[in-house]
Amino acid sequence: MGITEFITNHEIVIRLGFFLGILGVMTLWEWVAPRRVLAISKPLRWSNNIGIVIINSFLLRIIFPSAAVGMAVFAKKHGWGLFNHMHLSYTVAVIISVVAMDFFIYLQHVMFHAVPVFWRIHRMHHADLDFDVSTGIRFHPIEILLSMLIKFAGIVVMGTPLLSIIIFEVALNATSMFNHGNVRMFYGIDRILRWFVVTPDMHRVHHSAEKHETNSNFGFNLPWWDYLLGTYRNQPRMGHEGMVIGLHDFRDKKRCVMLPGMLAIPFQGIKYSD
Numbered sequence: 001m002g003i004t005e006f007i008t009n010h011e012i013v014i015r016l017g018f019f020l021g022i023l024g025v026m027t028l029w030e031w032v033a034p035r036r037v038l039a040i041s042k043p044l045r046w047s048n049n050i051g052i053v054i055i056n057s058f059l060l061r062i063i064f065p066s067a068a069v070g071m072a073v074f075a076k077k078h079g080w081g082l083f084n085h086m087h088l089s090y091t092v093a094v095i096i097s098v099v100a101m102d103f104f105i106y107l108q109h110v111m112f113h114a115v116p117v118f119w120r121i122h123r124m125h126h127a128d129l130d131f132d133v134s135t136g137i138r139f140h141p142i143e144i145l146l147s148m149l150i151k152f153a154g155i156v157v158m159g160t161p162l163l164s165i166i167i168f169e170v171a172l173n174a175t176s177m178f179n180h181g182n183v184r185m186f187y188g189i190d191r192i193l194r195w196f197v198v199t200p201d202m203h204r205v206h207h208s209a210e211k212h213e214t215n216s217n218f219g220f221n222l223p224w225w226d227y228l229l230g231t232y233r234n235q236p237r238m239g240h241e242g243m244v245i246g247l248h249d250f251r252d253k254k255r256c257v258m259l260p261g262m263l264a265i266p267f268q269g270i271k272y273s274d
Contacts, residue, residue, distance in 0.1 A: 011069060011166055015173065022174045026133040026181045033184040035200065036241055038130045040257055048259045049134040056144045064148055068169065071155045072162045081159020090161060097164035098171070099222070104154045105172065106225040108147065109218040121146070124265040126214065127250040129257060131207050136180030140266060175221045179203040198223050205236045209244040213237070 038045075060067060075081050083093045112122040124140040139147075154160070179198045193199050198219045206217040216233035219226050226232035236243040246256065255261035255268075 014166070015170055018170050018174055019177075022177045023133060026177050026183065029183045030132055030181060035182050035184045035204075036131070036245075038132065038182065040130050040253065042132075044253075045128070045130060045132075045257055046134050048257055048262065049128070049138040051259045052139065052141070052262065053137050056139065056141050059141050060144065060148065063145065067148065068151050068155060068165050069162060071152045072160055072165045075156050075159055076162070079159075080156050082157070083161060084159035090163075094161050094164040094167070097158060097160045098168050100158060101151075101154060101160065101164070101168045102172075102219075102221045103225055104150070105221070106219055108150055109220070110231070112143070113215055113218070118146075121266045123247060123250070124262055126207060127247050127256045127262070127265055128207075129246045129251070129253070130182070131180065131204055131245045132182035133177045133180055135207070136176040136178075138262075140263070142266060171221055179220065194223055196223070197221065201235075201240060204240060204243075204245075205233050207245050208236050208238075209246050209248050210237065213243075214247075 064070075076084060079085070083097065086093075088096075112118040121140050121143045125135070125138055125143070128135045128138055155165070175197060179200050180203065181200045183200050185193075185199065185201065190199050190201050194202055198217070198221065202217055202223065203219075205213050208214055213233060213236055216231050217226055218231055223232070238244075250256050250265070255265065
C-alpha cells in the first residue's frame, strides 16, 4: 500500500489525531506560558466554542460526506483541472497545490472581511471576547459550508492531487490552533518564525477590535501573502497586553460566548465596528 493510499484510507483518523494532538499541546502551552490574562471563564468559552465544532462537523458529514477528498477523486476521474493536463511530477504538483490552496484561503479571508454579507457571517469568529486556541476552531456553520464550496471550486480548477488536499487540511487545522494560541514566545523566535508561518503574536493583531488592525494579517498558514500584498502589520498599537480583543459592537457574553447568541450573529443588523 502506497503512502497516498494509506493516508486516504485513514484520513479521518489522521486528521482527528493531529487535531487532538495540537489541541493538547497548545492547551498545555497556554497553561504554562500564557500571553494575556483571559477575561472570560475558560470552561464557559470552551464548552460553547467546542459546541460549534461539533455542529460544524455534523453538518459537513451530512451535506458533504466525502468533503474535499471526494471532490479531488471526482475531478481526477473526469480529468478536470490544470494538474490533470500538465506533465509535472507528482511531488511538484503536490507542493504547488498546497501553496496555491493557502493563497486561495488568504483571498477568501480578505473577501470575508471586504464583502458585507460575508462579513456578517465571519464576524462570529471575531466576536470572541478572548483569544486562545479555541478561537481557532470557532467558525459559524454557514462560513464552514461556504468555505467548503470555495474549496471545491479551487480543486476543480487546479485538479488538486489527493495527497495535497489531506496535507493542506491537516496543516490548516494545526496552524489555525497554533496561531490562535494564547501563548508567550521569545521575540527572537517569533521574528524568525514569521518568515515561514503565521505566529500567535502575528495573528492576534487580526483579532484587535480596531478596524485598521482587524483588516491586517489575514494569513493562516503562510505569512507571505500579507507581506507581498501589503496587509501585514507587525504589532498592535496598544501592545498585545493592552489591545482589546473582539468587536466594539459585540461585547456581552450572551451574544459573544453563549452558543445561541453566537449562531445568531450573522442575522443581527449591526454595522462593522470602527
